[in-house]
Amino acid sequence: MGMEKRMMLVFFPGATSFILYSMLSMRLERKTLARIHSRIGPKHAGPRGILQTLYDLLKVLIKQLIIPRRADKLAYVIVPQLAIVFLGVALMAMPIRPQGPFLEIPHSLLFVAAVFTAMPVIFAVAARSTMNKYSIMGGARSIISFVAFETAKLVTIASIARLVGSRDLEAILERQNSHGPLALYLPLAFIVLLIVTLVETERPPFDAPEAEPEVAFGLATEYTSVMLAVRIATGYVTLYALSSLLSILFLGGYYGIPIGPIGEKSVRWFILKLAFVTRLFFVLRGGLARYRPDQIARYGRRIAMVLAYINLLRAGYLVLRR
Amino acid sequence: MGMMELGSREKDGKVYYDFMLNRGPQHPGYGPVRLIVKVNGDYIEDARLDPGYVHRGLEKLMEYRTALQNIPLAERACFIDSINSTRAYVMAVEKLVGIEVPEYVEVLRTLAGELNRIVSHLTRLGMAGGAMSQHTAFMRSIKARERALIALEALTGGRYGTEFIIPGGLTNDMPQDLPDIIEREFKKIEERLKDVETVLLKNRIFQSRLIGVGILKPEEAIELGVTGPSLRGSGVRYDVREADGYGYYKEIDFEPVVAEKGDIYEIGDCYARVRVRYQEIRRSMEMVRKLVKIAQSFPKNERKILAIPKPRVATLTFEPGEAYARTERARGEMLYYIVAKKKGPYPYRVKIKSPSPTLMQAFLKLIKGVRIADIPAIHLSLDECPGDLDR
Numbered sequence: 001m002g003m004e005k006r007m008m009l010v011f012f013p014g015a016t017s018f019i020l021y022s023m024l025s026m027r028l029e030r031k032t033l034a035r036i037h038s039r040i041g042p043k044h045a046g047p048r049g050i051l052q053t054l055y056d057l058l059k060v061l062i063k064q065l066i067i068p069r070r071a072d073k074l075a076y077v078i079v080p081q082l083a084i085v086f087l088g089v090a091l092m093a094m095p096i097r098p099q100g101p102f103l104e105i106p107h108s109l110l111f112v113a114a115v116f117t118a119m120p121v122i123f124a125v126a127a128r129s130t131m132n133k134y135s136i137m138g139g140a141r142s143i144i145s146f147v148a149f150e151t152a153k154l155v156t157i158a159s160i161a162r163l164v165g166s167r168d169l170e171a172i173l174e175r176q177n178s179h180g181p182l183a184l185y186l187p188l189a190f191i192v193l194l195i196v197t198l199v200e201t202e203r204p205p206f207d208a209p210e211a212e213p214e215v216a217f218g219l220a221t222e223y224t225s226v227m228l229a230v231r232i233a234t235g236y237v238t239l240y241a242l243s244s245l246l247s248i249l250f251l252g253g254y255y256g257i258p259i260g261p262i263g264e265k266s267v268r269w270f271i272l273k274l275a276f277v278t279r280l281f282f283v284l285r286g287g288l289a290r291y292r293p294d295q296i297a298r299y300g301r302r303i304a305m306v307l308a309y310i311n312l313l314r315a316g317y318l319v320l321r322r
Numbered sequence: 323m324g325m326m327e328l329g330s331r332e333k334d335g336k337v338y339y340d341f342m343l344n345r346g347p348q349h350p351g352y353g354p355v356r357l358i359v360k361v362n363g364d365y366i367e368d369a370r371l372d373p374g375y376v377h378r379g380l381e382k383l384m385e386y387r388t389a390l391q392n393i394p395l396a397e398r399a400c401f402i403d404s405i406n407s408t409r410a411y412v413m414a415v416e417k418l419v420g421i422e423v424p425e426y427v428e429v430l431r432t433l434a435g436e437l438n439r440i441v442s443h444l445t446r447l448g449m450a451g452g453a454m455s456q457h458t459a460f461m462r463s464i465k466a467r468e469r470a471l472i473a474l475e476a477l478t479g480g481r482y483g484t485e486f487i488i489p490g491g492l493t494n495d496m497p498q499d500l501p502d503i504i505e506r507e508f509k510k511i512e513e514r515l516k517d518v519e520t521v522l523l524k525n526r527i528f529q530s531r532l533i534g535v536g537i538l539k540p541e542e543a544i545e546l547g548v549t550g551p552s553l554r555g556s557g558v559r560y561d562v563r564e565a566d567g568y569g570y571y572k573e574i575d576f577e578p579v580v581a582e583k584g585d586i587y588e589i590g591d592c593y594a595r596v597r598v599r600y601q602e603i604r605r606s607m608e609m610v611r612k613l614v615k616i617a618q619s620f621p622k623n624e625r626k627i628l629a630i631p632k633p634r635v636a637t638l639t640f641e642p643g644e645a646y647a648r649t650e651r652a653r654g655e656m657l658y659y660i661v662a663k664k665k666g667p668y669p670y671r672v673k674i675k676s677p678s679p680t681l682m683q684a685f686l687k688l689i690k691g692v693r694i695a696d697i698p699a700i701h702l703s704l705d706e707c708p709g710d711l712d713r
Contacts, residue, residue: 037461133343137694204455205527213352213453213698289527290455292695294364 018084022236023053028275029282036286057229065225068130075129080223080230083122087237090115094244095170097267098254107167112245113157119200119238120146123219130222138218141209141293145199148300152308153196156189159308159315160249169248176252183250185318188311190250192304194280197242199300201235203281204288206296239278247273331362338362345697347375352701353708364693369686377712384672389415389489389638392672396658399676400710401482402445403652405431405438408487413568413647414658415489419638423629425570426620427491430627432570433613434478434486435649436606440470440511442652443551443603446705450596451522453698454531459522466514469507476503490635491628501614508607515603523600529586532593536688536700539590546687547680550654551602552704554580555595562650569649574612579605592703599705639667653677653705678711 027042027050034041042049067073090112092102105111120143127139161167163185164175176182183190199206202218210218217223220231247253247270256262256269291299328340340362347356354375360368380399384392396411397404409431416423444467451459471481476497478486486493497503522528538548543556553560561578563571579601587593628635640662648657654677663670681704688700 033457036458038465039461133341207455208695211455211695213349214695286458287521287525288456289451289522289525289531291527292531292693294693294695295530 014088018088018233018237018240019057021240022233023057025236025239025278025282026053026056028279029285032279032282033286036283060229060232061226063225063228065227068132068222070131071222072129072131075125076222077227079122079126079129080227080234083119083126083234084230084237086115086118086122087234087241090241091244093169094241094248095173095253096244096248096270098265100170108169109157109161109167109172112169113154116153116200116241117150127219130219132222134216134221135219137215138209138221141211141215142202142219144293145202145206145208145296145300148297149196149199149304152192152300152304155305155308155312156192156196159186159189159312162312163315163318165319172249173253173255177255181250181252186250186311186315188307188314190246192307192311193242193246193249195304197239197246197281198284199296200242201239201281204285205291207290208293208296211290239281240274243274243277243281244270246277251277328360340367343694347372355706355708355711357697359689359694359697361694364695366689366692366694366697369689371682371686373682373708373711375712376709380713381672381674385668385670388636388667389419389640389669390636392669393485393488394483397483397485398709399656399674399713400651400653400678400707402707403438403442404482404484405478405486406435406649406651407656408485409435409569410647410649410651410656411658411660412487412489413649414645414660415638417645417647418640418643418660418662419489421490421629423491424624424626426617426625427627427629428570429613429617429620430477430492430496431487432574433496433610433617434474434484435569436610436613437470437474437477439606439652440603440610441467441474443599443606444470444511446652446702447518447522447596447599447603450699450702451518451528453702454528456522456525456528459518459525462514462517462521466511466518469510469514473500473504473507476500488635489638490630491626493627495625495627496617501618504610504614508611511607515600519600523597529593531696531699532591532596532703533587534591535696536592536692536703537588537590538595538684538688542687543590543684546684548654548684549677549680550651550705551579551598552595552654552681552684554578555598555703556590557581557594562648562655566648568647570613570616574609574616576609577605592699595703595705637667639665640669641665648675651677653707653710654681674713676710676713678706678708681706682711 031041042052045051045055067076093105093108093111095101101108123139123142127135160172160182164172166172202209220228223231251273254265254267254270256264256266258264262268328342330337330339340360343359343361345357345359346352347354356372356375358370358372359366380395384395387395392411393408396408399407444463448460448463451457451463474484475481477500478484479494480486538552538556540556540558543553543558557580559578559580563576564578579598581589581594581598583589587597642662642664644659644661646657646659648655656677657675659673659675660669661671685701685704685706689697692700
């Protein structure tokens with residue numbers, strides 16, 4: 001492993017970028033939601049309140065870590081961190097800069113999709129390890145919503161692979177460079193994956209796993225201190241990974257129009273698109289309410305599935321017409 | 323208290339075990355009331371209530387205080403709608419002592435009561451949104467409530483503990499610029515209400531959570547003694563303001579809001595109840611506008627805010643006897659029953675009949691057989707208050 005790659009592991013797409021992304025997007029979310037709610041949002045910590053998330057992080061970190069007596073201690077500590085590791089692996093396989101991905105894996109689209117299927121298992125084990133009723137209910141709800149949308153997600157990913165004729169993320173980027181962003185060809189696929197992202201990041205309207213009036217804080221009910229930080233960060237890192245995937249699959253990743261200082265191929269384009277997609281989720285949150293778990297399951301198995309199959313047909317039609 | 327027998331059930335060769343779940347007593351969003359539910363799968367089999375976490379012994383405390391000293395206690399039955407609660411107490415005292423209050427006082431009491439109803443309904447409408455993760459509606463309605471509180475403060479001088487209504491009259495007169503203040507603030511409230519309607523009542527997800535859930539049939543509601551907007555949500559036309567016509571309601575031709583057959587919702591479901599509450603805000607605003615005009619039309623010399631001299635208010639003595647009075651509060655019927663056994667400044671016994679206990683009876687009945695996720699929807703649509711429940 002070369003020096004550059006080792007540095008990358010620390011910074012981008014490594015742990016530093018996770019923390020930075022979590023903190024920046026948390027601030028963006030608070031400010032965006034505050035505008036929708038017609039209030040101000042974080043204001044006092046640092047200039048215009050930009051240090052608020054840093055203070056929050058520090059506050060959480062210096063708290064005492066309380067592990068419930070009945071909890072399975074090893075699983076309690078390790079499993080939530082595994083989620084972040086898995087997400088990191090998925091991010092490493094994504095070509096987010098022109099020099100290529102950190103991990104050169106053939107069929108990287110399939111690899112990324114496969115890594116995400118591990119998430120419900122991780123949540124199940126994490127929920128069971130705390131031995132708390134609310135955690136178990138929250139975990140069960142997570143699994144219900146993940147599994148309900150799994151097929152729709154995989155069918156959509158298959159449609160993209162079919163249209164491009166490759167299961168490699170870099171090949172998908174190449175095609176978008178020559179033919180234009182995929183969001184123009186498969187808008188339904190974009191919508192389905194947007195919904196799937198809402199499900200997997202547990203955001204409204206699919207935030208039943210964390211529904212406060214029903215299951216307290218869901219999975220994180222028994223988490224304190226560092227573990228709480230890890231749990232909250234998992235949501236944001238999932239958002240990071242899925243927003244990255246969306247901007248690579250549909251918006252052309254690091255390819256862009258050569259304007260001024262930003263070249264045609266630049267990581268800055270990717271960051272811009274990532275910020276756009278991330279912001280989209282925060283704006284969506286303001287106007288939505290929460291579905292019941294059974295409604296989520298029905299929605300995933302019927303509407304999302306139908307949309308995914310219509311999209312698959314459209315991809316087939318586009319291939320045939322070529 | 324609280325232990326329930328847990329069993330199991332066999333279905334398709336598999337055994338399903340019951341599961342006990344605690345909700346509260348320290349619950350974010352509902353206040354201190356504990357609910358214990360027995361669930362099998364996602365469905366509620368049995369539910370029990372464990373109230374008493376905010377029991378302050380208001381009724382007992384009232385026996386050791388004079389009629390005037392009891393005002394802060396009467397307010398604290400449920401502080402969100404303190405004016406209408408105090409009014410019932412003061413009306414009972416006035417009946418017992420035999421005081422006739424001037425018409426101007428009744429107009430201002432009704433005006434303050436309707437403003438307080440707006441405050442209460444806006445709070446609970448927002449909370450219903452907050453429980454459904456619709457925080458935009460929550461923030462907007464809380465902002466609207468702030469406007470209603472500014473108007474209330476201009477009239478009474480207080481926001482929650484106003485101590486505005488006292489036996490014999492009021493503590494202060496209406497300020498000169500009140501009509502302007504109310505007009506200014508109501509414009510803002512109307513803007514916010516439109517937002518709340520868009521993001522909450524017209525929200526498809528919110529509708530899908532409430533419509534057809536927790537249907538309270540009219541016969542059931544009457545049998546359980548449910549009152550207030552929750553009863554009118556079931557399509558029963560009963561409102562103490564109309565039935566008794568107390569205060570100034572008869573003179574301004576008050577008409578209650580009753581749920582009618584809608585296109586999308588059923589009568590008596592959670593959505594119908596929330597909708598009644600939303601419409602009542604608008605109805606109350608109409609009434610406040612009317613009442614302000616009436617209050618303004620009183621000539622200067624008729625604007626008397628006390629029926630009895632000030633020192634007598636503080637030294638009211640009860641003659642042996644008993645009296646009761648009831649008002650329509652934001653949550654339902656509020657009744658005070660006062661008994662005085664011997665001549666003196668203290669009542670012998672005060673009984674408070676508040677709307678929340680009967681609402682909770684209905685709640686316990688409605689949540690049997692529904693899903694866990696429906697508990698907050700039913701709870702918030704019934705609009706119960708723990709302080710009012712425990713007293």
